[in-house]
Every structure is written in C-alpha cells, then in structure tokens.
Amino acid sequence: MSRIVHKFTRTVPQWQPRVTPVDLQEASEEQLDALSVTPSNTKVSAYVLTLAHDVESLKVRSPLFNAIMYDPGGMSRAERELGAIGASMVNRCIYCAAVHADRHAKLEKDTAVTDELFAKGEKADLSPRNRAIFDFARKLSESPVAADEADMANLREAGLNDEEILDLILSTSLFGWANRLMHVLGDPVREEVSA
C-alpha cells in the first residue's frame, strides 16, 4: 500500500498519476522521439509518460526547463532552486518542493536553509539575501501576483544584479508551470513499510 505525502520533506516521494500515462508499447513515433526512447534507453518516468499525451508541449518544455535551471552565468544554481522552492511551497507541490529542496541542500552542502523553510515557512530565519530571494519568489507565485516594487527593491538592496534578478523571475515562474503539472496531475506517495 502507498499513502499520500502531505508534509514538506526533502525525501523525494514517488509520483502517482491521476490519469493513465501513455503506454510505451502503444506510443506514436512522435511520442517516442519526444521521450528520447531508444533501444538502449527504455526507462521513462510515469510523469514524463503522462506529459507525452501532449507531445508538442513536452518537446519544447524540456530544453526550456534545462536552460532556465542550468545554463551558466547569472544567478547561482542553488539560488535558482530557492526560487523553485518558493513557488512549490505556495502551490503546495510536495513532490517539486522535495526534489528542489534536496538539490538545494546538495548544492549548498547544507540542509539548514531548507530545514528552516520547511519548519517555519515564510517566517523562516534566513540570511538577508535568501530572505529577499525567497520573499520575491513566494509573492511572484501567489495568484494574483503579490510581488511589488518594495520586493524588487529588497532584491537590489540584498546585492542582486539584473542578470540574477532575471534568473530568479524565470526559475520562479517556471515552477508556476511545473507545479501546475506535478501537483494537479498526480499525487506524491510513499510505500507503506509493512511490519
């Protein structure tokens, strides 16, 4: 049996789709191409198989995702992860928050920031720079957007330059997208350990 995970955690759960994913055996040429399925690579996650229902979107989203999160220059990778975490906490995407908190902790070689965020949410005790980043990410993720001129001024005061601010806008907004797939189309679950 598996149970749904409701609390923020860095231990990445399984993702269980609420719709039936594409069956690899019945996938079209276009789907196989978008899934990068080759005879030597047939392992595809349930999440990606679910998104393969809309193959045109899947094809363009993966390169965009990678560019926003990993392209060199601009904001550090850990700080981009903080944008992703801010969005995922607002949208309560437990799965996304876990994956990106785990990445943040590994990049920083420190769990302090994500421990604090998961324990205290927006009241977390953060460095001034992380505070400005997290608050901006959180407010940009609200519906409607709650970020304002004062939040932008806080980013500048905390020392962020234009390229870093742009990367924060992009990584936070990208998780406005990712959360609306992960959290809407499936459940984060963990196998029950039987006694």
Place this chain on the structure above:
Amino acid sequence: MTIFDSTTLSAAGIPAGSATGAAAETRSNIFEATQAAEDAVLRPKQAGAFPHGLRAALAARIANAAGENDLAERYLAGAGDMAGLADPSRDGEDEGLAPVVGFADKAANHTRDILAEDISTLQAAGVEDADIVRLCELVAFVAYQLRVVAGLRLMKGATA
C-alpha cells in the same frame, strides 16, 4: 523577429537597449524557447478537444484574472467566437464548457487546493485523459508566462 518582438517581452514593455532588455539578451535562448512553448501550447498542430480559439480565450481569462491585461489582449486576438470566455465572471455554461472552465480557473488561481476529485470530475464530464494533460499544459504555461511578464515589469520599473 527578435526576442523583443516575442509576446513575453512586448507584453512587459521591455525594449532593446534598456537595462532590463540587456539582461534579457543574455538569456535570448530562453525567450526564444518561451515563444516556441507559447506556439506549442496555444496553437498546437494536434489541438485535441481544445481548438485554438478556445485555448486563446482560456489563456486570456487566466491573464485577466491575474490583472495582466496587456498579455490578455494579445491572447484574446486569437479567441474568435470563444472571446466571451475571457471574462472571468462568465462560467462557461452557455458554451457547454462549465467543467473545463471551472477546472482551468482552479488550476490557475487556486493550485494548492486541487484534489484528485477535480481530475475525476473532468473525467466524469467526458474529458479524455490526453485532453486533461493538454488543458493542464495550457493553464500551466500561461501561469508561467504571466509571471515572467509581471516580474519583468517590476524589474523595468526599478531600473528606469
């Protein structure tokens, strides 16, 4: 066609030569990929249950609910006879689309409150799984694009 002609940068009012525009140019691949994503989500070759006009109307509806009126106007240009749905106070009943419209609104604006039942309600209304994924991609992309536009506008204000 430069990145400054893309929907995102033009809706945010970011011209080439501005400080924000210069930052955007360092990520021109991302603005190009964002435009490609918009084309794939709003005007796909395989539209499934959601023709381009309906997609444009739902996108405009989400942008309107977020107060992103310039972006909403740009989406609305493609909405045709579905344009009425761009008004967030309409529930889609007249178009026979109440379940789709209700789901789109909740996924866009109350994401954290979405439950498994919201998906099963769509399924019970006859929406195919593939179309549920298409609808989520549409809502999710618009949620992304409107936040990039809102963020860029704040950034521009701060460097002016």
